[in-house]
Structure formats: C-alpha cells, structure tokens
Amino acid sequence: MAATTRVTAxxxxxxxxxxHARVPAPRGxxxxxxxxxxxxALMLVYTLLPLxxxxxNATKTQEGLLDSxxxxxxxxxxxxxxxxxxxxxxxxxxxxWLLNTLLYVVAGAGGATLLATxxxxxxxxxxxxxxxxVFAIVIGAVAVPGTALAVPTFLMFSEMGLTxxxxxxxxxxxxxxxxxxxxxAFAADAVPREILESARMDGAREFQTxxxxxxxLLAPGTVTVxxxxxxxxxxxxxxxxxxxxxxxxxxxxxxxxxxxxxAGTAGGEAVFHLVITGSLVTVIPLIxxxxxxxxxxxSGLASGGVKQ
Amino acid sequence: xxxxxxxxxxxHRERPPRRRRSWAGWRFVGPFMAVFxxxxxxxxxxxxxxxxxxxxxxxxxxxxxxxxxxxxxxxPRFWSAFGRVAAFLAVQVPxxxxxxxLVALAIDSGRLYGSAFFRISVxxxxxxxxxxxxxxxxFMYGTRFGLIGNxxxxxxxxxxxxxxxxxxxxxxxxxxxxxxxxxxxxxxYSALRVVNHSLYEAAxxxxxxQLRVIWSIKLPAxxxxxxxxxxxxxxxxxxxxxEPSILRTLAPNSVTTYFTPNLYAYSLSFSGQQFNYSAxxxxxxxxxxxxxxxxxxxxxxxxxx
Numbered sequence: 001m002a003a004t005t006r007v008t009a010x011x012x013x014x015x016x017x018x019x020h021a022r023v024p025a026p027r028g029x030x031x032x033x034x035x036x037x038x039x040x041a042l043m044l045v046y047t048l049l050p051l052x053x054x055x056x057n058a059t060k061t062q063e064g065l066l067d068s069x070x071x072x073x074x075x076x077x078x079x080x081x082x083x084x085x086x087x088x089x090x091x092x093x094x095x096x097w098l099l100n101t102l103l104y105v106v107a108g109a110g111g112a113t114l115l116a117t118x119x120x121x122x123x124x125x126x127x128x129x130x131x132x133x134v135f136a137i138v139i140g141a142v143a144v145p146g147t148a149l150a151v152p153t154f155l156m157f158s159e160m161g162l163t164x165x166x167x168x169x170x171x172x173x174x175x176x177x178x179x180x181x182x183x184x185a186f187a188a189d190a191v192p193r194e195i196l197e198s199a200r201m202d203g204a205r206e207f208q209t210x211x212x213x214x215x216x217l218l219a220p221g222t223v224t225v226x227x228x229x230x231x232x233x234x235x236x237x238x239x240x241x242x243x244x245x246x247x248x249x250x251x252x253x254x255x256x257x258x259x260x261x262x263a264g265t266a267g268g269e270a271v272f273h274l275v276i277t278g279s280l281v282t283v284i285p286l287i288x289x290x291x292x293x294x295x296x297x298x299s300g301l302a303s304g305g306v307k308q
Numbered sequence: 309x310x311x312x313x314x315x316x317x318x319x320h321r322e323r324p325p326r327r328r329r330s331w332a333g334w335r336f337v338g339p340f341m342a343v344f345x346x347x348x349x350x351x352x353x354x355x356x357x358x359x360x361x362x363x364x365x366x367x368x369x370x371x372x373x374x375x376x377x378x379x380x381x382x383x384p385r386f387w388s389a390f391g392r393v394a395a396f397l398a399v400q401v402p403x404x405x406x407x408x409x410l411v412a413l414a415i416d417s418g419r420l421y422g423s424a425f426f427r428i429s430v431x432x433x434x435x436x437x438x439x440x441x442x443x444x445x446x447f448m449y450g451t452r453f454g455l456i457g458n459x460x461x462x463x464x465x466x467x468x469x470x471x472x473x474x475x476x477x478x479x480x481x482x483x484x485x486x487x488x489x490x491x492x493x494x495x496x497y498s499a500l501r502v503v504n505h506s507l508y509e510a511a512x513x514x515x516x517x518q519l520r521v522i523w524s525i526k527l528p529a530x531x532x533x534x535x536x537x538x539x540x541x542x543x544x545x546x547x548x549x550x551e552p553s554i555l556r557t558l559a560p561n562s563v564t565t566y567f568t569p570n571l572y573a574y575s576l577s578f579s580g581q582q583f584n585y586s587a588x589x590x591x592x593x594x595x596x597x598x599x600x601x602x603x604x605x606x607x608x609x610x611x612x613x
Binding site: 138 | 331333334343347349350358407410415418419421422428430431432434440444445454458553574583587594598
C-alpha cells in the first residue's frame, strides 16, 4: 500500500476523495429493504427522541413539567409564555447572553475561519523557511488536549487583565488547528497550481491572486470550516466557565447552566421550564444552519467533485 | 509518475517545489501562527514552568524540580480519575464507533428508504451543545420527574437510578455516544462515498455478496478514517469534563471533584488555588493522551502495511 507512513494525512485526504473517485458510488444497488430501514430506524429513535423530549417539554409550565408524562404534552400549551418569560426573566438577561454568544461566534469563529483559510492556502501553495516546523507544531497541537491549556491560559490572561472580558473568549477561539489542517488539504486539491502560476504570470499580486482566483475555489472548504468553528464557539462551555465570572458576559451555555443551578441555591427559584425553553432556543439556530447549508458542508467534507 | 494513485495534496508535498523559497508564504501563515503562539505555545511553556514550582501562602514560590510530578504519579485521586476515563474509553468508544459504522454502512448500501433523512437526523445531535445534551438527558434520567420516574410510576416498578454512583459513568457514556455517533457516522460515510467505483463492479462480476463487499472492500477503505476517529475519541475521552461537571448539579453525590483528570485539574485550580499542582496533572494527562494516540496511530499503520 502506498504511503503508509502518514496515515493521519492520508485518512483525511481519503475522506475528501481521490482521483479515482470522481464517479459517485452507485446508489440504489439492489432493492430497497424495509427490514434494513426498520432496523436503522432504531438509531433514528435514539438520536431524535431527546430532541422530541426537548420540544414537547418546552411547551410546559414549571408545574406541568413536574406532574405530566415526559413524552407527551401537559394540559396547558405554554410555549409562547415560556418564550416570552425566557427572554424577559431577570431583566432580559437571556437576550444579553444570546447577543454575547453572537459576538463570540462572529468574531471568534469568523476570525478563526479567516486565519485558517489564509494559513491553509499559504501552506498549500508556498514554499517558505520554517514551513516544516509549522507543520510539525500544528499537527502536534491537534493531539494536545485543549483543556490541558486552560489553567495556564487563564493565569496568563488574568495577568494581562483579559479575564472577564470578551477577549478572553474571542482570542482563544481564533485558533483552530484542525480547521487549518482541513483548509490546507482542501486548498492543495481545490486550487490547481497552474491557475495560480498563470495569474502570477499576468502580474497579479499575491493577495489579488488569493482573493480573485483562490478564494472562490476554496468556498466549500471555507463554509465547512466556518460551520464547524461556529458549532465549537456556540457550544463552548469550558473556556467561558474558566474565564468569566460576570454573568453579563456569559454566553448561552453558561447562562443555561446558571439557571439550572439556581434551583439548588438557597432561596433560588426553580426555573426548569426556562432552562428547557432556553435550551430549545439555543439549539435551533445551529440545527437550522446545518440543514440550510447541507449542500455546502457536505461537499466540503466529502467533496469528490470539487474540481468538476 | 511515482506518486500516481495518491491524492493531489500528497503530490504537492513530495514534488520538489517549482517556486523559489521566499518569505511570501508567511504573509498568509503568519497571522495564524501569531495567535497560535499566544494561545497554544505560550500556555504550554507556562504550564511546564508552573509545574516545576510550588507556591505556599507562607514562604512564597520555590523551585521544586520534579516534585509535583512525583506527587501526581503517586496521587490515588489522579489514578482513580484516570482509571475512570480509561474504563470509559474501553467501553464507550468501541460501542459508539461500531454503531456509527453500522449506520454508515446501512446508508451507503443504498438500500434504505429516505437515506438522506437518516443521514441528517443521526448527525443532528452534533449540533447540540454539551450543556443542552447533558441537561436533557439529565432531566430524562431523573427518578423524580424524568422519564425514569414516569416509567416507575406507570408500571409500579423501581428502575435503577441512572444518576446513582454505580451507573453514572454508563449514563455519561450514553450522553457522549448520543452527541458524537452521528459525527463519526458522517466521516465514515464520507470515506465510503469515495471508494473506487470499479471495485464494486469487479466484485459484482465475481459474484460477491453484500457482506463480502463490506468485508473486502468497504472496511479496508475505512481503515484510515477509523484510526482518525479512534484517536479523536481517545483525546475526547481523556478530556471528559463538560458532562460530569454539569451532572454534578443533578447528582452531587455521584460525581466527585476528581471524577475525571480534567475535573480534578479544574477543581485543584479553581476551588483549591493549587495552580502548580493543577498544571502538573494537566501535563501528565496530556502526555499520556499523546502517547496513547501515537501508539494507536502506529498500530494503524502497521496493520495497513
């Protein structure tokens, strides 16, 4: 077997297709099987049941939650009330958390995608001093447990006066070694060297070539990396847990946890119905993004057809 | 060409560059590396530095060499946490990857009704934040007003409490499986999609059945992806933090402050102010993770050759 020495790189590449695979595998070989469909549907029940539970229970009042069957609706349909209360409870703090999350996602995930796209393109199409070291360090970093960095990062940021500010969330979110790696692999395949050479021959400057020639070809990869960065930032819990004490800067994840813990504190009001409705509100944008952008991210992740 | 049959990017790295070496590439890679140095390299260096010192309220900071490491390696709490995630890894990861493989093969077989619906639905939990996944499952696990409570009431039985100390690890395993089975399914399915078309035709001519095709064509094609998925699952298991930390609210007696190595390092820092020792625990765990990930990768390579 060729190239056994770099299984990691190969496997990722295989995922995105190789030259033999331009023809899609035959679909629908053989007849469709009701039995196989039924067995696989068990998996569907497993993955969708909790989401159904969330949807159903977001329609219940705090009392209804306690005295009705979990997988069916309670007497009164309180979804709208719950939504209104979620956004207004505690002086509209949930709205603040939502806006914080959006800020972290736009600045953090957006910035991370920009840096990964630039860097991946640079690694794929330039030869520069220190390139091998960049590879080694970044590939190694993918294996470093991210949370192992948490304590020293917190202490560093604390000395720099960055904790309890949005910067403490945005700056670490800007780096996605995995995103860089995907973009590098993607850029090497999706941008033909010949096109770049001819652009250079025409006297285009490097950044012009990047913006005008490479960037459009990189779009499916960029959307994929963006989407996964958005998920990582939107869902981030550990980093804000360490960095933020002030609830005014909480993202949704920390806010929901605070509401959930509230019932256990002395004199705290139990607001599980708001925890559940808030969870639903937190989940919906990402699910919508994945559904709407399916075409892009699937071609970015699996593209055999990028060059067609 | 010698490298024929490999993919494009592969060729780029091995083909001698036509362009002159220049610093121009740094203009593209530089911004990433600058931030990378700030949030990856500096904390690693700082953490190694911290692990070599000890801070006391009285007496200040003193260089202690490897003392923290000796302490960590003899710390029963650390090993108890490590044993827990190792058990988790040994049971949860194979189950999750096996389920993901089954679904990927089923969807790829082209024999399902509505396979696009299957693909996206199984993947959806990946988009759900760990906090929401844990709260949902945590509420459903509840014996008081959760689904388990409902079942107990309806059938007049007493089901075992999923949040009890005996079952909590399995319950966490279920949450993690739910969160990541679809993601793993998707990368396996993507790898299956690019299997060389002509292999299937050849197999058909040879009269090979579906199972034979799976065993001889599809599984070998998935090897690299499985190695990657295993490595990421190992890293994920050893970093286990969010789920147990959030479940602590619902089941304070079942989740200790040293339930996982990460939770232990976190508690040491943020409840105990033992930053030096906490950094040491994190480094030891990071090194163990990397060694195991590396061994898995080597084994994956050896089997391939």
